[in-house]
Amino acid sequence: MAVAELIAENAGTLLLFLVTLVVILLYQNTRRPTGFPPGPPALPIIGNVLTFRSSEPIYHIFGRLAEQYGRIFSLKLGSFWVIVLNDIEDIREALIKQPIAFAGRPNLYTTQIATEGFQDIAFTDYGPDWQLHRKIGNAALRHFASGDKLDKLVHGVLPGVAKVLDRSVGKALDLKDVIDRFIYIVLANMCYGKGYDFDDPLLTEWFALNKELQQVLGGGLPRDFIHSLKCLPLTSREKQLKELVDKGLEFVYKEFKGHRDTFDPNNIRDLFDSLIAAQKEDAEETGSKAEFLTDVRVIQTVNDMFGAGTGTTIPTLYWAIAIMIEHPEILERVTKEIDEVIGQDRLPSLSDRGSMPYTEATLMEVNRYGSVSVIGLPKSVTKDTTFRGFTIPKDTMVLLNLKGVHFDQRHWDEPHQFKPERFLDESGTHMIKPPASFVPFSIGRRSCIGENFAKGEIFLVFCWLFGRYSFAKVPGRESESLLQLNMDLGSFANEPKPFEVIVSKK
Numbered sequence: 001m002a003v004a005e006l007i008a009e010n011a012g013t014l015l016l017f018l019v020t021l022v023v024i025l026l027y028q029n030t031r032r033p034t035g036f037p038p039g040p041p042a043l044p045i046i047g048n049v050l051t052f053r054s055s056e057p058i059y060h061i062f063g064r065l066a067e068q069y070g071r072i073f074s075l076k077l078g079s080f081w082v083i084v085l086n087d088i089e090d091i092r093e094a095l096i097k098q099p100i101a102f103a104g105r106p107n108l109y110t111t112q113i114a115t116e117g118f119q120d121i122a123f124t125d126y127g128p129d130w131q132l133h134r135k136i137g138n139a140a141l142r143h144f145a146s147g148d149k150l151d152k153l154v155h156g157v158l159p160g161v162a163k164v165l166d167r168s169v170g171k172a173l174d175l176k177d178v179i180d181r182f183i184y185i186v187l188a189n190m191c192y193g194k195g196y197d198f199d200d201p202l203l204t205e206w207f208a209l210n211k212e213l214q215q216v217l218g219g220g221l222p223r224d225f226i227h228s229l230k231c232l233p234l235t236s237r238e239k240q241l242k243e244l245v246d247k248g249l250e251f252v253y254k255e256f257k258g259h260r261d262t263f264d265p266n267n268i269r270d271l272f273d274s275l276i277a278a279q280k281e282d283a284e285e286t287g288s289k290a291e292f293l294t295d296v297r298v299i300q301t302v303n304d305m306f307g308a309g310t311g312t313t314i315p316t317l318y319w320a321i322a323i324m325i326e327h328p329e330i331l332e333r334v335t336k337e338i339d340e341v342i343g344q345d346r347l348p349s350l351s352d353r354g355s356m357p358y359t360e361a362t363l364m365e366v367n368r369y370g371s372v373s374v375i376g377l378p379k380s381v382t383k384d385t386t387f388r389g390f391t392i393p394k395d396t397m398v399l400l401n402l403k404g405v406h407f408d409q410r411h412w413d414e415p416h417q418f419k420p421e422r423f424l425d426e427s428g429t430h431m432i433k434p435p436a437s438f439v440p441f442s443i444g445r446r447s448c449i450g451e452n453f454a455k456g457e458i459f460l461v462f463c464w465l466f467g468r469y470s471f472a473k474v475p476g477r478e479s480e481s482l483l484q485l486n487m488d489l490g491s492f493a494n495e496p497k498p499f500e501v502i503v504s505k506k
């Protein structure tokens with residue numbers, strides 16, 4: 001009998017066989033690997049992606065799942081198996097006791113595009129290139145967080161901010177735009193040595209570009225999570241993402257070229273110059289060409305610092321302002337300390353930090369309460385690993401519920417209350433070592449390299465703002481709490497809802 005006839009005669013059976021095969025494959029695809037942490041049942045193809053399409057904050061969702069399945073639970077996001085760590089003991093066990101196993105980063109389409117094929121620090125997988133790259137980035141950043149360099153960077157922007165605030169006295173103003181511009185200018189100064197005017201149209205262009213990028217990205221692209229989509233042509237949204245990334249990078253490339261053409265080793269002007277100096281050293285050590293610290297890596301490092309530095313510092317300051325307005329009794333103690341130590345005749349300096357324990361403790365509590373890096377950056381497991389009795393295969397994605405840790409009742413007394421005293425000794429005059437469950441900058445090999453820079457910058461901006469100005473709720477809207485999470489930003493929201501304040505000068 002001819003093959004065609006055989007198929008025709010048994011078409012029904014064949015179809016049934018194929019459908020059964022597909023169903024079995026899809027089912028198998030949703031089964032957890034042996035020894036894997038438990039979690040909610042996953043749907044074929046998309047897994048538990050719908051968990052993230054909720055109007056509930058992600059740390060609540062994770063908290064709920066942890067109660068149901070245990071503090072180490074798993075999810076399936078498209079083709080990725082993910083484990084979520086909710087307990088500080090587990091996070092420490094993973095990141096401190098098994099530092100290399102938990103130091104990877106997942107291979108996501110979006111981050112691959114944004115980092116020109118993983119040439120940056122933050123999204124590149126663990127390995128010798130990343131190690132060396134991080135060391136160089138760290139050294140360059142340390143340079144700007146030390147001595148009076150950071151003071152000067154921030155002081156340089158103050159006249160522009162003062163102008164905007166002075167002309168807003170008595171009016172209702174959303175300080176978010178002011179903070180956005182403030183921090184963008186500080187970072188642009190550090191990275192590119194550029195002193196932008198507060199109303200510079202380029203800043204407005206940057207904000208528009210970033211807003212568009214956020215809209216295109218949302219919670220990630222399907223291609224990030226479903227491996228089989230990688231072989232299909234790009235969708236219009238993916239093309240748009242690439243165009244936006246290229247548009248942003250065009251500016252950074254132009255700056256890089258300008259810096260390289262005018263580079264003087266005796267006059268390191270900014271982060272770009274520091275990295276170009278490191279690049280030249282690397283080239284001398286390795287022969288005639290820079291094998292490791294390529295131009296793309298230099299550009300991507302600057303891009304990383306700019307993105308990481310603005311995306312976290314801005315919401316932290318926004319929380320700080322909202323919290324101070326909601327807690328006048330705390331603000332009173334803070335302003336008393338600012339008045340006593342800094343006064344009105346000079347500008348705040350990093351050297352004041354040691355003499356201002358209450359303000360420092362308040363800012364640490366802002367870091368805990370605001371928890372702007374809600375789940376940190378996604379990690380991945382670099383090798384097959386045994387962890388707390390579970391078997392975690394290589395490349396499993398790992399998410400840390402950092403905000404959940406900061407609101408864990410087992411570690412924090414009344415976690416929903418804002419209490420700077422948590423970080424002070426009984427006399428209230430000396431800082432204490434923060435508890436192990438205080439992890440705003442994460443811990444371990446991939447912890448934030450901008451921690452000192454960020455803390456210093458936030459301290460300077462905060463002391464200047466509250467030393468010179470007062471902010472009050474808009475009359476008639478006093479009962480509206482400013483401490484509500486802006487859920488318009490989705491379940492990963494990390495800043496308060498937009499609010500207006502009445503500005504007055506001291």
Ligand code: HEM
Nearest residue numbers: 122305308309312373376377441442446447448449450454
């Ligand atoms: C309040 C401000 C900030 C917070 C709360 C914060 C928090 C974090 C967190 C949680 C991570 C992820 C760590 C992990 O994967 O375990 C991170 C990574 C990182 N941060 Fe920050 N950050 C802040 C400011 C900054 C600043 C100002 C810079 C640079 C100018 C910076 C540069 C980076 C970089 C480059 C990484 C990636 C490190 C790596 O993958 O090796 N951050 N940050």
